[in-house]
């Protein structure tokens with residue numbers, strides 16, 4: 001049995017097979033709704049059901065505020081229709097040459113840039129250009145079928161080489177492999193299976209609003225890809241990067257961010273440290289990274305914000321920027337950072 005879903009305001013329609021989620025069916029029909037984690041953790045896929053019945057799953061009640069639930073909002077990556085549905089969602093226009101596909105990938109380089117951060121370079125098959133938007137992510141498919149998501153830290157390149165920043169989660173099957181903490185260690189030239197690109201975290205280039213990039217830890221990765229794309233296209237858009245970490249070493253590519261600020265006319269960089277120790281001799285900004293943004297830019301009503309990092313940081317930023325600084329919720333773009341899923 002299948003059901004028809006109609007998206008408003010576009011009035012686009014697609015079919016959902018029994019048991020399939022609204023998001024999966026939409027993507028299969030080349031209708032891209034906003035999404036990131038695909039596992040009910042980030043709320044990027046939040047949208048309103050106007051009519052019809054569906055199984056919501058447990059996650060909306062955990063991460064959406066009660067007033068959203070009362071108004072009919074749910075998570076489309078979890079919702080499984082049990083009748084025809086009418087939904088309200090912002091569709092995202094993707095270039096037609098961006099296709100999600102599975103492919104083998106060869107590990108070309110492993111570079112440990114901090115105690116717990118590995119930079120991996122992956123070679124994707126050269127025969128077919130791998131098209132994606134800077135800021136999107138790919139998934140490793142493990143032998144047992146489990147998947148791990150990582151943002152691409154480089155913009156699309158003719159040589160189909162992609163860079164990823166992987167944080168070690170002790171006890172995590174995949175990252176123990178990457179860091180050699182388990183039975184085997186990832187090696188240069190080994191083959192992995194990946195699928196992508198996924199996600200709707202990329203720069204909206206049809207806007208000229210000033211941009212605030214907000215990152216914690218390896219949430220820097222997709223923002224690096226976006227900024228490198230801005231450099232490649234000669235973007236003059238005003239942008240500021242706030243990158244937060246507990247200790248200065250957490251800002252593992254600080255020198256690159258500083259270089260952007262020196263060489264890009266409309267770009268600035270604010271590193272923020274929350275738990276500096278005396279031996280760090282840190283003389284820069286202290287505290288929570290999203291609070292540094294609020295202090296510097298108390299009125300965000302004319303901005304776009306792109307946030308990636310720990311869920312607590314992203315959630316706090318969304319809440320405080322919208323409630324205290326007048327940011328439109330539609331102009332807050334976030335990427336899920338669900339690496340805790342790796343600790344199984």
Ligand code: FES
Pocket residue numbers: 034035036037038039040041042043044045046075076077078336
């Ligand atoms: S909660 Fe649905 S994409 Fe993250």
